[in-house]
Amino acid sequence: xxxxxxxxxxxxxxxxxxxxxxxxxxxxxxxxxxxxxxxxxxxxxxxxxxxxxxxxxxxxxxxxxxxxxxxxxxxxxxxxxxxxxxxxxxxxxxxxxxxxxxxxxxxxxxxxxxxxxxxxxxxxxxxxxxxxxxxxxxxxxxxxxxxxxxxxxxxxxxxxxxxxxxxxxxxxxxxxxxxxxxxxxxxxxxxxxxxxxxxxxxxxxxxxxxxxxxxxxxxxxxxxxxxxxxxxxxxxxxxxxxxxxxxxxxxxxxxxxxxxxxxxxxxxxxxxxxxxxxxxxxxxxxxxxxxxxxxxxxxxxxxxxxxxxxxxxxxxxxxxxxxxxxxxxxxxxxxxxxxxxxxxxxxxxxxxxxxxxxxxxxxxxxxxxxxxxxxxxxxxxxxxxxxxxxxxxxxxxxxxxxxxxxxxxxxxxxxxxxxxxxxxxxxxxxxxxxxxxxxxxxxxxxxxxxxxxxxxxxxxxx
Ligand code: PXG
Numbered sequence: 001x002x003x004x005x006x007x008x009x010x011x012x013x014x015x016x017x018x019x020x021x022x023x024x025x026x027x028x029x030x031x032x033x034x035x036x037x038x039x040x041x042x043x044x045x046x047x048x049x050x051x052x053x054x055x056x057x058x059x060x061x062x063x064x065x066x067x068x069x070x071x072x073x074x075x076x077x078x079x080x081x082x083x084x085x086x087x088x089x090x091x092x093x094x095x096x097x098x099x100x101x102x103x104x105x106x107x108x109x110x111x112x113x114x115x116x117x118x119x120x121x122x123x124x125x126x127x128x129x130x131x132x133x134x135x136x137x138x139x140x141x142x143x144x145x146x147x148x149x150x151x152x153x154x155x156x157x158x159x160x161x162x163x164x165x166x167x168x169x170x171x172x173x174x175x176x177x178x179x180x181x182x183x184x185x186x187x188x189x190x191x192x193x194x195x196x197x198x199x200x201x202x203x204x205x206x207x208x209x210x211x212x213x214x215x216x217x218x219x220x221x222x223x224x225x226x227x228x229x230x231x232x233x234x235x236x237x238x239x240x241x242x243x244x245x246x247x248x249x250x251x252x253x254x255x256x257x258x259x260x261x262x263x264x265x266x267x268x269x270x271x272x273x274x275x276x277x278x279x280x281x282x283x284x285x286x287x288x289x290x291x292x293x294x295x296x297x298x299x300x301x302x303x304x305x306x307x308x309x310x311x312x313x314x315x316x317x318x319x320x321x322x323x324x325x326x327x328x329x330x331x332x333x334x335x336x337x338x339x340x341x342x343x344x345x346x347x348x349x350x351x352x353x354x355x356x357x358x359x360x361x362x363x364x365x366x367x368x369x370x371x372x373x374x375x376x377x378x379x380x381x382x383x384x385x386x387x388x389x390x391x392x393x394x395x396x397x398x399x400x401x402x403x404x405x406x407x408x409x410x411x412x413x414x415x416x417x418x419x420x421x422x423x424x425x426x427x428x429x430x431x432x433x434x435x436x437x438x439x440x441x442x443x444x445x446x447x448x449x450x451x452x453x454x455x456x457x458x459x460x461x462x
Contacts, residue, residue, distance in 0.1 A: 367445065
């Protein structure tokens with residue numbers, strides 16, 4: 001659809017938007033001043049806005065459109081299910097075929113300890129479920145004093161009261177009296193910021209050791225669980241050293257603490273395996289998922305529940321007093337089934353692992369010669385570029401410059417959606433991306449880095 005055939009002009013959309021729509025994570029006044037960019041359609045890895053501009057969507061919507069835009073089989077699955085049975089609940093001893101089939105398929109594609117799933121409407125609701133479930137588990141086992149959940153600074157686990165509490169974003173904690181009780185945070189495994197002068201592997205062991213220190217300080221009999229994203233996404237694509245997760249697992253095992261992997265971003269092929277825990281070689285007791293389970297075509301989330309927990313809940317727990325209207329929504333589950341089958345049929349996980357993942361790693365390595373690039377790393381189809389003032393010693397820009405946002409501005413103007421998190425430029429493109437499209441992406445990134453360098457020199461930030 002070109003702008004000419006749209007029923008309203010961009011200006012009219014923007015006026016109505018700022019008059020009525022409170023956007024998530026947004027400074028409402030500055031958005032009203034700037035006017036929202038109105039996205040009207042998409043195909044493959046590209047978006048179009050209401051002025052007809054094309055953008056390469058290197059963020060997969062918001063880390064979710066794994067199979068790319070415009071996949072007919074997902075659309076057909078939704079339409080068929082809506083006609084047959086648009087909704088029925090799973091509360092009062094009822095179920096619908098799509099929810100049952102999806103549960104069966106998830107049990108097959110997740111690591112073998114997972115045979116059960118609890119469905120939610122989003123990743124945040126999934127993590128709320130995790131909090132209630134791990135505390136319920138320890139209650140049933142007669143250890144109700146095991147309440148504390150340990151998470152990490154700069155983690156993102158959602159925006160509900162429990163999700164934002166688990167997250168380690170100080171700005172979020174400052175609004176609304178968070179975190180809720182008995183959620184504590186340790187430092188993140190961010191080598192470029194905290195591990196200078198150490199090898200990555202030595203730093204990974206040290207960062208995992210912070211978990212053991214905290215467990216000992218709290219008393220192991222007070223600790224219920226540890227939660228982490230295999231790779232921190234919203235925190236800036238922080239890829240931990242290879243030594244980190246196996247050591248975290250060893251420590252959780254040593255003290256009998258439940259290990260939760262938040263796979264909302266890393267799940268469904270993003271890192272080159274079905275799940276991030278497989279890429280990093282650890283075995284969680286619970287796994288939160290959302291986003292890529294439906295490629296974002298409709299909302300769905302959930303928690304994979306390991307047999308250690310499921311057996312206790314099922315055999316000794318009685319009623320688990322938790323659930324959502326949309327737990328197991330038939331249309332969402334039908335779309336998830338079509339999405340996962342498409343990932344299987346097109347072997348998108350192998351495509352990331354063997355082909356475009358290594359190709360993106362090479363492309364990012366080629367950017368290391370750029371004067372602004374202090375570090376460039378990838379895992380599967382997640383990538384981050386660290387912008388620095390001086391490559392020697394990774395000297396950061398003054399935060400007031402907002403170097404990431406300057407670069408992001410050039411990206412938008414040049415037809416590329418790339419996200420800025422502080423001084424890190426991050427990408428997570430659809431898994432269907434081709435080598436040729438990665439060449440296009442890399443060319444656009446280089447152009448935007450060059451334009452950012454010109455600004456930095458002109459403004460004497462460098
Ligand atoms: N866990 C993780 C690891 C996430 O990335 C959630 C939970 C919450 O999911 P819902 O579906 O409730 O949003 C997320 C969501 C960003 C950004 O700025 C990232 C997310 C959401 C919004 C913005 O990168 N991730």
